[in-house]
Amino acid sequence: xxxxxxxxxxxxxxxxxxxxxxxxxxxxxxxxxxxxxxxxxxxxxxxxxxxxxxxxxxxxxxxxxxxxxxxxxxxxxxxxxxxxxxxxxxxxxxxxxxxxxxxxxxxxxxxxxxxxxxxxxxxxxxxxxxxxxxxxxxxxxxxxxxxxxxxxxxxxxxxxxxxxxxxxxxxxxxxxxxxxxxxxxxxxxxxxxxx
Amino acid sequence: xxxxxxxxxxxxxxxxxxxxxxxxxxxxxxxxxxxxxxxxxxxxxxxxxxxxxxxxxxxxxxxxxxxxxxxxxxxxxxxxxxxxxxxxxxxxxxxxxxxxxxxxxxxxxxxxxxxxxxxxxxxxxxxxxxxxxxxxxxxxxxxxxxxxxxxxxxxxxxxxxxxxxxxxxxxxxxxxxxxxxxxxxxxxxxxxxxxxxxxxxxxxxxxxxxxxxxxxxxxxxxxxxxxxxxxxxxxxxxxxxxxxxxxxxxxxxxxxxxxxxxxxxxxxxxxxxxxxxxxxxxxxxxxxxxxxxxxxxxxxxxxxxxxxxxxxxxxxxxxxxxxxxxxxxxxxxxxxxxxxxxxxxxxxxxxxxxxxxxxxxxxxxxxxxxxxxxxxxxxxxxxxxxxxxxxxxxxxxxxxxxxxxxxxxxxxxxxxxxx
Numbered sequence: 355x356x357x358x359x360x361x362x363x364x365x366x367x368x369x370x371x372x373x374x375x376x377x378x379x380x381x382x383x384x385x386x387x388x389x390x391x392x393x394x395x396x397x398x399x400x401x402x403x404x405x406x407x408x409x410x411x412x413x414x415x416x417x418x419x420x421x422x423x424x425x426x427x428x429x430x431x432x433x434x435x436x437x438x439x440x441x442x443x444x445x446x447x448x449x450x451x452x453x454x455x456x457x458x459x460x461x462x463x464x465x466x467x468x469x470x471x472x473x474x475x476x477x478x479x480x481x482x483x484x485x486x487x488x489x490x491x492x493x494x495x496x497x498x499x500x501x502x503x504x505x506x507x508x509x510x511x512x513x514x515x516x517x518x519x520x521x522x523x524x525x526x527x528x529x530x531x532x533x534x535x536x537x538x539x540x541x542x543x544x545x546x547x548x549x
Numbered sequence: 550x551x552x553x554x555x556x557x558x559x560x561x562x563x564x565x566x567x568x569x570x571x572x573x574x575x576x577x578x579x580x581x582x583x584x585x586x587x588x589x590x591x592x593x594x595x596x597x598x599x600x601x602x603x604x605x606x607x608x609x610x611x612x613x614x615x616x617x618x619x620x621x622x623x624x625x626x627x628x629x630x631x632x633x634x635x636x637x638x639x640x641x642x643x644x645x646x647x648x649x650x651x652x653x654x655x656x657x658x659x660x661x662x663x664x665x666x667x668x669x670x671x672x673x674x675x676x677x678x679x680x681x682x683x684x685x686x687x688x689x690x691x692x693x694x695x696x697x698x699x700x701x702x703x704x705x706x707x708x709x710x711x712x713x714x715x716x717x718x719x720x721x722x723x724x725x726x727x728x729x730x731x732x733x734x735x736x737x738x739x740x741x742x743x744x745x746x747x748x749x750x751x752x753x754x755x756x757x758x759x760x761x762x763x764x765x766x767x768x769x770x771x772x773x774x775x776x777x778x779x780x781x782x783x784x785x786x787x788x789x790x791x792x793x794x795x796x797x798x799x800x801x802x803x804x805x806x807x808x809x810x811x812x813x814x815x816x817x818x819x820x821x822x823x824x825x826x827x828x829x830x831x832x833x834x835x836x837x838x839x840x841x842x843x844x845x846x847x848x849x850x851x852x853x854x855x856x857x858x859x860x861x862x863x864x865x866x867x868x869x870x871x872x873x874x875x876x877x878x879x880x881x882x883x884x885x886x887x888x889x890x891x892x893x894x895x896x897x898x899x900x901x902x903x904x905x906x907x908x909x910x911x912x913x914x915x916x917x918x919x920x921x922x923x924x925x926x927x928x929x930x931x932x933x934x935x936x937x938x939x940x941x942x943x944x945x946x947x948x949x950x951x952x953x954x955x956x957x958x959x960x961x962x963x964x965x966x967x968x
Contacts (some may be wrong), residue, residue: 417778418759473892477826478826484802484803485824488801501624506800508779510738512736513736
């Protein structure tokens with residue numbers, strides 16, 4: 355069909371791309387940016403293909419499919435402003451403390467959950483929750499935590515802690531939790547697969 | 550014109566938007582008042598059989614409801630004690646009953662004046678398919694009278710929480726036959742009907758990650774469409790059903806992808822460091838409407854697939870979950886004009902210059918989905934407390950809840966017309 359051809363790539367190539375380190379991935383993405391960008395695009399509020407800022411955080415995540423992830427007292431939850439994935443100074447302080455816990459125990463694998471308040475649609479909040487989780491993971495990596503020990507998951511507005519339509523409840527739900535992996539009973543044994 | 554006028558009159562608290570162009574009928578139909586259809590009593594095949602009389606009444610009730618929901622007719626009942634409909638353009642009559650072990654119906658559509666039959670048909674059906682039979686009669690009448698395909702056989706998929714988990718459900722477009730399709734006991738989200746209504750794509754967390762599944766409604770079998778770690782969310786199917794738009798994060802920011810359902814080849818459509826989501830095809834599959842926060846708050850953008858360029862369409866405080874009308878002229882979305890407003894359903898044309906507000910602060914209104922004839926919109930709303938599915942005319946008039954399902958219902962997706 356008319357829009358097939360060059361744009362189509364098999365899934366496997368994406369997997370490879372995702373696993374190469376920063377520079378290569380960056381170059382690859384930029385090249386495809388260029389071919390995709392059009393003159394009129396920039397005039398239209400950012401356009402389709404603004405050049406991405408690829409952080410040096412693109413190492414493969416820990417798998418979400420092994421073991422369960424549970425709260426730990428020394429891994430604190432952080433909160434966000436409305437419709438924002440920005441990390442506040444207070445949040446950065448909390449995440450630094452969390453990162454120290456992670457660095458002190460190299461066997462610890464965590465899942466960062468991104469959550470939103472009830473306003474906005476299901477789909478938009480899933481995307482926003484993903485951004486929140488990713489911001490937290492990127493910051494852990496910046497602080498020296500091995501990115502392969504950190505997974506991200508977005509729950510959007512699907513896992514609220516409270517359901518009232520109040521500013522206090524909304525603020526409580528806009529959060530990223532850092533949960534620790536509890537390996538399945540037969541931890542290293544290959545027989546123990548995902549649930 | 551009269552549609553719009555009616556819409557304006559019906560909307561008490563709505564401040565009329567400051568714009569000049571108004572005389573466009575939303576939904577692709579004409580804006581003249583619908584023709585009068587005189588609906589005669591349906592006769593019992595065996596006049597002495599109470600069972601036949603009951604069947605005739607059941608079929609007639611469903612057909613009557615379908616014809617009214619179609620918004621294509623001004624349905625006027627005829628019968629003992631009722632005056633003959635005036636200025637009838639159409640007159641519909643039928644004879645219904647049991648014949649051996651089958652349900653039998655003889656249906657006749659006549660011109661209102663001369664009594665000349667424009668459509669006559671005999672139906673024989675297993676009695677357990679009474680509702681589908683009635684819907685079939687309704688669609689045949691719509692087709693004979695207007696030349697258009699009816700939607701009486703369509704269904705709506707949605708998510709409901711009554712079991713304590715979010716599962717995927719489906720119901721007939723009129724709210725009958727609500728049934729649960731999944732038993733995942735997890736979080737199931739955002740079901741999308743394939744155009745022919747035979748499959749539903751949906752996201753589930755049942756295997757620890759929001760993976761995308763395809764449920765075949767004919768066989769009941771489910772397959773995994775996409776399970777890369779991160780978001781795997783269905784956008785719209787292409788009108789021919791061969792492609793599925795998706796939002797995937799793939800350990801980065803959520804961006805738009807297009808999945809070829811036959812070859813499983815995946816094409817990335819956007820490269821953006823923020824969040825792109827909720828892609829939906831134009832009816833000609835040349836463009837994709839989607840949501841992006843690239844300018845700050847979420848707005849609707851249009852991506853031209855050939856030129857690979859995107860342009861911003863909306864400029865309200867918040868614009869989300871676009872749905873392209875089957876006629877191509879409008880994009881329905883959930884949005885709000887001011888930061889502290891609740892979400893409402895809007896329409897925007899493809900230039901972005903015309904905006905219609907269809908709901909007006911009655912609860913939070915989200916996730917619009919078009920009927921395949923472009924005349925109705927289903928959406929979710931909290932106007933009566935818990936979130937439920939509603940249907941309204943495409944000009945915003947006559948909103949009504951569909952089915953009374955316990956728990957919270959969200960993210961409706963309307964099927965296409967079964968070929």
